[in-house]
Amino acid sequence: xxxxxxxxxxxxxxxxxxIAKWDDKGEIIIISEDHHPFYRRxxxxxxxxxxxxxxxxxxxxxxVFKDIDVKVLAGKRIVSIKPEENRIRFTDGENQDYNFLxxxxxxxxxxxxLEFYQNNFYSVNSLNDAVRLKRAAAEAESAxxxxxxxxxxxxxxxxxxxxxxxxxxxxxxxFWTRDAMGxxxxxxEAVLKNSQVRRHDDRGIADIQDIDGEMWRVITKSGVKxxxxxxxSAQRMAPNIGYTIYSGIKTDRGxxxxxxxxxxxxxxxxxxxxxxxxxxxxGMHRINLGWASGTKQGQTAGQNMAGKDKVYVIANDEFFLDxxxxxxxxxWK
Ligand SMILES: Cc1cc2nc3c(=O)[nH]c(=O)nc-3n(C[C@H](O)[C@H](O)[C@H](O)COP(=O)(O)OP(=O)(O)OC[C@H]3O[C@@H](n4cnc5c(N)ncnc54)[C@H](O)[C@@H]3O)c2cc1C
Numbered sequence: 001x002x003x004x005x006x007x008x009x010x011x012x013x014x015x016x017x018x019i020a021k022w023d024d025k026g027e028i029i030i031i032s033e034d035h036h037p038f039y040r041r042x043x044x045x046x047x048x049x050x051x052x053x054x055x056x057x058x059x060x061x062x063x064v065f066k067d068i069d070v071k072v073l074a075g076k077r078i079v080s081i082k083p084e085e086n087r088i089r090f091t092d093g094e095n096q097d098y099n100f101l102x103x104x105x106x107x108x109x110x111x112x113x114l115e116f117y118q119n120n121f122y123s124v125n126s127l128n129d130a131v132r133l134k135r136a137a138a139e140a141e142s143a144x145x146x147x148x149x150x151x152x153x154x155x156x157x158x159x160x161x162x163x164x165x166x167x168x169x170x171x172x173x174x175f176w177t178r179d180a181m182g183x184x185x186x187x188x189e190a191v192l193k194n195s196q197v198r199r200h201d202d203r204g205i206a207d208i209q210d211i212d213g214e215m216w217r218v219i220t221k222s223g224v225k226x227x228x229x230x231x232x233s234a235q236r237m238a239p240n241i242g243y244t245i246y247s248g249i250k251t252d253r254g255x256x257x258x259x260x261x262x263x264x265x266x267x268x269x270x271x272x273x274x275x276x277x278x279x280x281x282x283g284m285h286r287i288n289l290g291w292a293s294g295t296k297q298g299q300t301a302g303q304n305m306a307g308k309d310k311v312y313v314i315a316n317d318e319f320f321l322d323x324x325x326x327x328x329x330x331x332w333k
Pocket of ligand 1: 044045
């Protein structure tokens with residue numbers, strides 16, 4: 001049996017381990033568009049902040065799959081899927097066939113209203129993004145972060161650590177709208193108030209202007225003007241599912257899967273940030289971004305691909321806030 005896993009993140013890796021556990025004769029192939037796919041994504045902010053080196057966050061293939069046999073195809077971007085031929089197609093024109101396919105392609109920044117300005121700012125989703133941003137931060141004195149969520153707050157902490165004058169521009173009504181694992185909006189507001197972060201609660205971005213090829217001017221909808229060399233978009237993340245178009249795989253905001261994480265096509269599954277799974281407790285489809293839920297969904301999908309009959313039940317908001325033993329608030333001390 002040939003199992004193909006699209007994505008080398010928490011969902012894809014945990015699925016590979018489960019498949020190997022339950023089908024020791026199966027062939028497992030894991031694919032990533034990243035040329036260096038194995039790194040600890042949730043440690044990227046600490047890397048940007050200069051608290052971790054690249055060597056601390058990069059993992060090797062041997063380390064990730066030390067007890068199991070997995071073929072890794074790195075630097076291969078999936079452009080389309082043909083379920084009727086059990087085949088995926090890459091941007092380089094090559095194909096890969098499968099008996100079972102897991103889609104675990106994660107999420108990507110949803111640029112939303114900033115799409116028009118996308119050449120003017122950085123965003124962080126991969127190790128390469130983080131390397132680029134860190135390099136740019138080393139040459140800047142001030143930075144503007146545009147965002148209202150976890151990543152925006154974390155980047156503010158990183159930039160303060162680098163000694164940058166740090167501005168955080170948020171949409172007032174979108175700022176920290178969900179209590180993530182016990183950390184409330186009040187907790188975050190208190191932490192930011194006691195810090196050097198300059199907050200701008202606003203209605204959105206009206207313009208991003210190039211002043212002189214080096215400095216940018218961010219103009220908010222309330223007319224506030226902030227000049228900086230470095231602008232970072234940390235807007236919300238959205239499931240990365242563009243390649244499913246015309247495949248017949250049902251999608252909504254993410255790839256729609258049932259409680260077994262199976263799509264409408266019986267031999268195709270989805271797990272992690274790209275999946276919109278059926279929550280049997282709430283009776284609705286949901287997306288749950290996060291490292292821990294990616295791992296758990298990957299395990300369930302892997303077991304079911306190998307013939308088990310498991311149901312994914314979400315325990316909580318499975319976002320992982322503990323970073324090297326420190327929760328989100330302790331990191332500011
Ligand atoms: C900076 C940052 C900090 C974070 N901090 C935390 C945190 O503290 N706690 C937490 O719980 N979560 C955190 N997250 C979120 C967490 O990393 C994700 O929820 C988790 O990685 C999701 O795992 P996944 O396997 O679904 O997808 P990902 O880990 O995103 O992996 C997606 C994989 O799919 C591959 N891929 C994508 N598109 C294609 C394609 N077309 N063709 C081939 N391959 C493709 C990518 O190369 C990658 O290997 C953070 C994310 C970021 C970006």
